[in-house]
Each structure stands twice: as structure tokens, then as C-alpha cells.
Amino acid sequence: MSLRFKFNMILLLTSSLGLVVAGIVSYNLFHKHARDEVFEDASVMMESALAVRSYTVDEIRPLLNQVKTDRFIPQTVPAYAAGRYIKHLQIKRPDYSYKEATLNPTNPADRAAEWEVDIIEHFRNHEDQTELTGNRETPTGPVLYLSRPIRITNPGCLACHDTPDKAPASLIDAYGSNNGFGWKINEIVGAQIVSVPASLALRRAEQEFFAFIGIMISAFVVIGIMLNLLLHRFVIRPVTKIASHADEVSMGTLDLPELQTGGNDEMSMLARSFNRMHRSLSRAMGMLGNG
Numbered sequence: 001m002s003l004r005f006k007f008n009m010i011l012l013l014t015s016s017l018g019l020v021v022a023g024i025v026s027y028n029l030f031h032k033h034a035r036d037e038v039f040e041d042a043s044v045m046m047e048s049a050l051a052v053r054s055y056t057v058d059e060i061r062p063l064l065n066q067v068k069t070d071r072f073i074p075q076t077v078p079a080y081a082a083g084r085y086i087k088h089l090q091i092k093r094p095d096y097s098y099k100e101a102t103l104n105p106t107n108p109a110d111r112a113a114e115w116e117v118d119i120i121e122h123f124r125n126h127e128d129q130t131e132l133t134g135n136r137e138t139p140t141g142p143v144l145y146l147s148r149p150i151r152i153t154n155p156g157c158l159a160c161h162d163t164p165d166k167a168p169a170s171l172i173d174a175y176g177s178n179n180g181f182g183w184k185i186n187e188i189v190g191a192q193i194v195s196v197p198a199s200l201a202l203r204r205a206e207q208e209f210f211a212f213i214g215i216m217i218s219a220f221v222v223i224g225i226m227l228n229l230l231l232h233r234f235v236i237r238p239v240t241k242i243a244s245h246a247d248e249v250s251m252g253t254l255d256l257p258e259l260q261t262g263g264n265d266e267m268s269m270l271a272r273s274f275n276r277m278h279r280s281l282s283r284a285m286g287m288l289g290n291g
Helices: 003-064 078-089 114-125 155-161 169-175 199-250 266-290
Strands: 097-102 132-138 141-151 188-197
Touching: 003 078, 003 097, 003 141, 003 188, 003 199, 078 097, 097 114, 114 132, 114 141, 114 188, 141 199, 199 266
Parallel strands: none
Antiparallel strands: 097 188, 132 141, 141 188
């Protein structure tokens, strides 16, 4: 088994181990960054929706309330404004969604789906929790959701959600008297849920991971080639010359030119030592011949 083979086997094993460790660490790191990116997108959507709600309550509703009409104006409802904002966003980002899912909504479109009911029930069973995140699989790929509870803290909300006889007539005309009533102060009636697709970020993370591994492999290959060239230049070739000289001397050929010993590295030291041995052997053989 040659020195070059042993060296390359050790280099291959250590490089493989390094690639495995780097691959595991980088894979988890890239995926963590992808998830953080998706969570950041979800947080921005949630805060944007809340900003639209606040804008509606503070500025739009007071203006629309001045309009003299018996018709119910949905633009005065913060949830409606936030929903319309998301509808416009979905023109270019159809996989992004925001919903104020409610167990007993006034508008049937806000009724919680089965998986949304689980989130609402979680908040109802953990009233001190203010945020819940998670993943779910959809036909288009994995989706990350960010949710916050909808708790009735403003008594003014009961003007439309206490009992049908207390609700505005225009609201009853628009949505009927069967849904959206019986709410109570401090009750969690639903959840604001933002859903953001994770497939794009995860796919980008995997592409970055494979690119990183490709660069690592290329770097190891280049390093391996350079180390082999250096090994041949500074170790194998000098040792081969010394071994060839030693074979010649051992066979009785003493009139060989001395090895070149330029430099101060270990191979040069070995060559000088061999030259001294060669000269000593030549002198000894000469003295024996003269005797």
C-alpha cells in the first residue's frame, strides 16, 4: 500500500466526515433561516392587517357614521377592511391569506374551518396565550400560520353581537338574525389567522444548501489535488530518489553522484544524511581495498 494511497484514504475519510458535519449543520441552518423568513412575512401581514383595522376604526368609521342612511355599510367593520386589503394583496400573492375566523360569525364567510376551530379552541383553553404558530400541509405545499385570539374587550362590540333585538336593523337586513349573536365580554370568539406558503422559502433554502455543498465538494477536490501535487513534489519524489540511490549503493555501486540537498526541510536533511553515509561507506570500502 503506497504512501500516496494511504494519504488519499485519510484525506477522503476526513473530507467525508467534514462534509457530513457541515451538511447537517448547514441544512438545519438554511431551513431555520427559511422558517424565520416565512414567520417574518406572516408577522408583517398580521401587523398590516391590524394597522388597516385601526385605520378603519379611527378614521373611516367616524366619517361613514355621518352618512345618513338606513343601509348597513360594511366598510365600517374593521374585519371587512382588513379582508379587502388582503384580497388586493392576493392578486399577486394568491397563496397568502388572512382570516378572522370565528365560531359564530355574523358573516358566514368568516366561519372557522375545521383546522381553524382547533386553533380557536386552543386559545379558549389557554387564555393566557397571545400567539400560536404552526405548519399544515395543503395541496400546494406546506403553509405556515400565525394566529392571535379575538377576544371581546370592547363593550361597543355587543351593540351588534349581543342579541338580535339590540342589533342595528340594517345589520339584520344584511346578514339575518341567526348568526353572530350571544357574544360576551372577555370571551374568545375567534382567531386572526395569517397563512403564508413555506414551499418557496424552503425550496430556496434547499437550492442554497446544495449550492453550498457543491462549493464545499469543489473546494475539497481542489485542496486534494493541490495536496497530492505537494506530496509528490516534496515527499514522494525525494523519497523515491533516495530509495533508488540506496538500492544502487546496496548493490555495490558506490561511484554515484551525491543527491542534491538544497533547502532546509526534512527531505533535504534526509538526503544530506544519506550523502554522508554514502561518503563514509565509499571511504570504508576504499580503505578495505587498499588494505
